[in-house]
Amino acid sequence: xxxxxxxxxxxxxxxxxxxxxxxxxxxxxxxxxxxxxxxxxxxxxxxxxxxxxxxxxxxxxxxxxxxxxxxxxxxxxxxxxxxxxxxxxxxxxxxxxxxxxxxxxxxxxxxxxxxxxxxxxxxxxxxxxxxxxxxxxxxxxxxxxxxxxxxxxxxxxxxxxxxxxxxxxxxxxxxxxxxxxxxxxxxxxxxxxxxxxxxxxxxxxxxxxxxxxxxxxxxxxxxxxxxxxxxxxxxxxxxxxxxxxxxxxxxxxxxxxxxxxxxxxxxxxxxxxxxxxxxxxxxxxxxxxxxxxxxxxxxxxxxxxxxxxxxxxxxxxxxxxxxxxxxxxxxxxxxxxxxxxxxxxxxxxxxxxxxxxxxxxxxxxxxxxxxxxxxxxxxxxxxxxxxxxxxxxxxxxxxxxxxxxxxxxxxxxxxxxxxxxxxxxxxxxxxxxxxxxxxxxxxxxxxxxxxxxxxxxxxxxxxxxxxxxxxxxxxxxxxxxxxxxxxxxxxxxxxxxxxxxxxxxxxxxxxxxxxxxxxxxxxxxxxxxxxxxxxxxxxxxxxxxxxxxxxxxxxxxxxxxxxxxxxxxxxxxxxxxxxxxxxxxxxxxxxxxxxxxxxxxxxxxxxxxxxxxxxxxxxxxxxxxx
Amino acid sequence: xxxxxxxxxxxxxxxxxxxxxxxxxxxxxxxxxxxxxxxxxxxxxxxxxxxxxxxxxxxxxxxxxxxxxxxxxxxxxxxxxxxxxxxxxxxxxxxxxxxxxxxxxxxxxxxxxxxxxxxxxxxxxxxxxxxxxxxxxxxxxxxxxxxxxxxxxxxxxxxxxxxxxxxxxxxxxxxxxxxxxxxxxxxxxxxxxxxxxxxxxxxxxxxxxxxxxxxxxxxxxxxxxxxxxxxxxxxxxxxxxxxxxxxxxxxxxxxxxxxxxxxxxxxxxxxxxxxxxxxxxxxxxxxxxxxxxxxxxxxxxxxxxxxxxxxxxxxxxxxxxxxxxxxxxxxxxxxxxxxxxxxxxxxxxxxxxxxxxxx
Numbered sequence: 002x003x004x005x006x007x008x009x010x011x012x013x014x015x016x017x018x019x020x021x022x023x024x025x026x027x028x029x030x031x032x033x034x035x036x037x038x039x040x041x042x043x044x045x046x047x048x049x050x051x052x053x054x055x056x057x058x059x060x061x062x063x064x065x066x067x068x069x070x071x072x073x074x075x076x077x078x079x080x081x082x083x084x085x086x087x088x089x090x091x092x093x094x095x096x097x098x099x100x101x102x103x104x105x106x107x108x109x110x111x112x113x114x115x116x117x118x119x120x121x122x123x124x125x126x127x128x129x130x131x132x133x134x135x136x137x138x139x140x141x142x143x144x145x146x147x148x149x150x151x152x153x154x155x156x157x158x159x160x161x162x163x164x165x166x167x168x169x170x171x172x173x174x175x176x177x178x179x180x181x182x183x184x185x186x187x188x189x190x191x192x193x194x195x196x197x198x199x200x201x202x203x204x205x206x207x208x209x210x211x212x213x214x215x216x217x218x219x220x221x222x223x224x225x226x227x228x229x230x231x232x233x234x235x236x237x238x239x240x241x242x243x244x245x246x247x248x249x250x251x252x253x254x255x256x257x258x259x260x261x262x263x264x265x266x267x268x269x270x271x272x273x274x275x276x277x278x279x280x281x282x283x284x285x286x287x288x289x290x291x292x293x294x295x296x297x298x299x300x301x302x303x304x305x306x307x308x309x310x311x312x313x314x315x316x317x318x319x320x321x322x323x324x325x326x327x328x329x330x331x332x333x334x335x336x337x338x339x340x341x342x343x344x345x346x347x348x349x350x351x352x353x354x355x356x357x358x359x360x361x362x363x364x365x366x367x368x369x370x371x372x373x374x375x376x377x378x379x380x381x382x383x384x385x386x387x388x389x390x391x392x393x394x395x396x397x398x399x400x401x402x403x404x405x406x407x408x409x410x411x412x413x414x415x416x417x418x419x420x421x422x423x424x425x426x427x428x429x430x431x432x433x434x435x436x437x438x439x440x441x442x443x444x445x446x447x448x449x450x451x452x453x454x455x456x457x458x459x460x461x462x463x464x465x466x467x468x469x470x471x472x473x474x475x476x477x478x479x480x481x482x483x484x485x486x487x488x489x490x491x492x493x494x495x496x497x498x499x500x501x502x503x504x505x506x507x508x509x510x511x512x513x514x515x516x517x518x519x520x521x522x523x524x525x526x527x528x529x530x531x532x533x534x535x536x537x538x539x540x541x542x543x544x545x546x547x548x549x550x551x552x553x554x555x556x557x558x559x560x561x562x563x564x565x566x567x568x569x570x571x572x573x574x575x576x577x578x579x580x581x582x583x584x585x586x587x588x589x590x591x592x593x594x595x596x597x598x599x600x601x602x603x604x605x606x607x608x609x610x611x612x613x614x615x616x617x618x619x620x621x622x623x624x625x626x627x
Numbered sequence: 628x629x630x631x632x633x634x635x636x637x638x639x640x641x642x643x644x645x646x647x648x649x650x651x652x653x654x655x656x657x658x659x660x661x662x663x664x665x666x667x668x669x670x671x672x673x674x675x676x677x678x679x680x681x682x683x684x685x686x687x688x689x690x691x692x693x694x695x696x697x698x699x700x701x702x703x704x705x706x707x708x709x710x711x712x713x714x715x716x717x718x719x720x721x722x723x724x725x726x727x728x729x730x731x732x733x734x735x736x737x738x739x740x741x742x743x744x745x746x747x748x749x750x751x752x753x754x755x756x757x758x759x760x761x762x763x764x765x766x767x768x769x770x771x772x773x774x775x776x777x778x779x780x781x782x783x784x785x786x787x788x789x790x791x792x793x794x795x796x797x798x799x800x801x802x803x804x805x806x807x808x809x810x811x812x813x814x815x816x817x818x819x820x821x822x823x824x825x826x827x828x829x830x831x832x833x834x835x836x837x838x839x840x841x842x843x844x845x846x847x848x849x850x851x852x853x854x855x856x857x858x859x860x861x862x863x864x865x866x867x868x869x870x871x872x873x874x875x876x877x878x879x880x881x882x883x884x885x886x887x888x889x890x891x892x893x894x895x896x897x898x899x900x901x902x903x904x905x906x907x908x909x910x911x912x913x914x915x916x917x918x919x920x921x922x923x924x925x926x927x928x929x930x931x932x933x934x935x936x937x938x939x940x941x942x943x944x945x946x947x948x949x950x951x952x953x954x955x956x957x958x959x960x961x962x963x964x965x966x967x968x969x970x971x972x973x974x975x976x977x978x979x980x981x982x983x984x985x986x
Contacts, residue, residue, distance in 0.1 A: 037983050184981065234985045250977055257973050264729045284964035285971045289729060289957055294754040298721035305725030308712060331715050424973045462710040462733050465689040470705050472713025483705065
């Protein structure tokens with residue numbers, strides 16, 4: 002660390018460029034390096050749904066935001082301290098997210114007449130030249146010619162040269178924020194080294210050129226390097242992980258700890274496809290992945306596998322879950338294990354595939370024909386996807402029932418440091434199949450006979466003496482034969498509901514994440530809003546407010562103590578990235594006047610906006626009381 | 628510890644049972660449930676022939692699974708004393724694919740109808756054939772929606788008057804065998820409810836074939852479409868209207884086996900056996916010839932309208948070839964990964980490539 006270093010508690014940076022500029026990779030590499038330094042961090046990748054939207058235009062801009070710090074970091078940051086823009090469209094799309102006084106690093110090659118036109122700046126206007134950026138510190142670099150200088154002698158084609166641009170800005174930011182280049186160089190060597198050592202070499206040269214430019218260029222003489230110290234995380238060994246990666250590992254771990262084969266039936270859909278890509282690699286753990294012809298077949302195949310004694314899993318996002326609805330209902334009727342992963346995105350219909358939302362909760366609870374109760378779990382952060390995926394499998398197997406796992410695009414693609422567990426730390430999941438029977442000696446097999454948790458036995462084909470038929474028609478209690486008897490239907494409907502409710506005995510009680518067990522205000526959240534709520538509640542408590550935070554990870558059934566806990570607070574506020582769904586469930590289930598805070602803009606709550614909304618709501622309430 | 632699944636253990640535990648296969652009769656495959664199809668329904672014969680065929684498979688009941696969709700025929704699994712699932716409309720092929728792929732040790736039968744697999748489930752039907760999952764599919768074709776009480780189906784002939792087509796259907800029907808061949812089905816055959824002996828033979832052939840066996844069965848719906856296949860099933864007209872295919876045998880039909888089908892290049896023609904033509908001049912059936920199987924599948928007019936050449940409707944195995952099966956490929960990949968990628972180490976997987984320590 003040089004003496005001119007400036008030490009900061011936390012920093013938010015944002016890389017923005019054209020979809021083809023490699024901003025997601027740049028962001029991920031910066032994230033990995035930062036994680037290895039021991040900073041806490043959260044990321045927010047944002048990209049268009051189109052693979053290559055028209056080049057140079059605002060809709061084609063792809064961005065990656067990252068907050069890192071020496072304190073606990075729980076959100077990707079509201080506004081950024083530094084914004085990298087590879088072209089004028091990137092500036093136009095992202096300037097509003099930059100703090101006043103923040104730093105813009107602009108690639109001037111992306112501000113030529115053609116690019117300015119594509120970004121739809123008025124004729125003759127260049128934001129770098131017209132004084133409109135006077136409130137910011139602007140660092141202008143012609144990255145294209147820097148790249149040319151660094152590797153022009155290597156004889157690469159224009160395209161290959163151009164593709165290394167992102168490494169220049171990455172190198173520059175490594176210098177600015179005092180980070181080592183080794184991990185990125187290792188990555189480049191691994192990715193290109195064997196097949197194409199020249200490309201690896203070119204990228205490394207450009208990376209270094211960016212770093213050394215920061216060190217030597219006059220433009221930076223007035224600046225100091227910024228240092229962010231290691232965060233004060235719980236002791237242990239950490240890795241960086243995204244939500245979808247953690248989800249995949251949670252499934253693999255659950256398969257291992259239950260000693261069961263797993264079968265994923267799925268169909269590609271944003272933002273859930275990474276679950277398929279991830280699981281497809283882990284065949285040696287006894288995992289089969291099946292890319293079906295459609296969402297319905299995906300779910301149906303998982304049910305078929307589950308009937309045969311595998312952990313049936315199906316993954317999708319909202320539109321796909323809508324298609325699976327009938328099949329999920331079949332699994333409810335068959336009382337077979339099934340794990341349904343919904344990585345939510347903005348809807349309705351196709352909506353905004355790459356943008357986050359939490360608007361499928363009601364679909365998960367009610368979105369099937371008939372009374373069709375099932376279980377719902379929701380991870381609160383990228384790393385929590387591991388534990389909740391494991392839990393989804395555990396309770397599905399232990400209770401012979403479908404479980405919906407509600408993640409969302411924000412936590413699925415976002416990343417954070419994860420203190421990963423070891424196999425020995427994970428609980429065993431006990432699965433017992435129905436045993437073979439002998440026709441002469443044993444009583445006939447009753448497929449819908451239940452234990453005291455109302456759970457029937459998993460009776461798989463290949464087991465002698467228990468041949469039986471299941472199906473979507475109403476079942477007679479105990480025998481499982483088809484029945485249209487009115488009293489039986491009432492009874493079975495009640496049983497399926499009670500069976501769901503009894504799962505509350507097998508999940509943890511709801512805890513308070515922060516604050517007192519009772520008091521003035523409780524902020525009740527679920528899913529990806531965790532980081533924002535936690536940060537806001539922390540700030541408000543520091544300011545002296547009596548406010549607590551509880552975060553639901555088990556939604557159907559609710560934890561047993563939830564009602565008591567909620568009723569210990571004068572006010573319950575439920576922030577959600579939807580138009581008010583959990584809040585409605587809470588109101589109708591517990592008859593309390595819970596208040597919503599809602600937003601649907603395809604992005605998570607900003608800390609300052611959420612704080613203001615909470616203060617406004619509490620203010621209103623106090624005005625009414627006084 | 629390597630992943631040794633409970634299922635593997637289960638199969639091992641039960642190996643003794645496998646070795647001592649009981650001396651089954653057809654009755655052993657009849658469940659305790661009352662059969663509830665309409666009296667006189669063609670489904671009864673098919674059920675009986677399937678039950679009669681089962682003892683000849685040499686497979687224990689515990690290893691047999693019947694999976695159906697929705698429709699009259701899809702009640703079938705309830706009447707079989709094997710494992711079974713009456714699932715949802717059109718999706719039986721998808722459920723069977725998941726089951727067979729995860730449990731290749733099982734013998735899986737799909738029971739479906741023309742509504743179930745040619746309209747709502749047509750996608751899964753064709754994908755199953757394309758993948759060639761090692762299952763048997765019995766397509767009960769009655770050219771009508773029976774369970775919903777008499778609407779036309781995607782197999783109903785043009786002009787058919789039903790509850791939903793009071794002025795006659797204007798829909799062009801599917802030709803199920805041509806569709807199956809078009810989807811690269813590896814086994815495509817046809818039988819009828821009113822010829823139980825041939826039907827049973829075809830059921831056994833379906834089982835014997837490795838890959839997706841698609842057996843279309845003409846099935847009379849006595850209530851909503853009675854007599855739809857009378858031309859082929861009536862003993863008086865059958866000899867003229869139906870032709871039974873046998874591998875490596877010439878295509879002969881007619882009342883006294885007096886007619887045959889001959890190929891002029893790739894153009895089939897009907898000839899009178901006797902003075903001008905003998906059996907040696909006829910088209911000799913080859914189950915492995917896909918071009919000729921396509922030609923045979925086109926012996927299909929709805930209804931036979933009397934115009935042009937009236938080819939007899941083929942019954943038997945049109946096409947049967949051996950090609951790789953999806954489920955076997957899946958199992959082989961998992962096996963290869965287990966053998967070549969070293970021990971499945973969960974701790975190494977959880978740790979990943981890059982870690983750091985916080986003290």
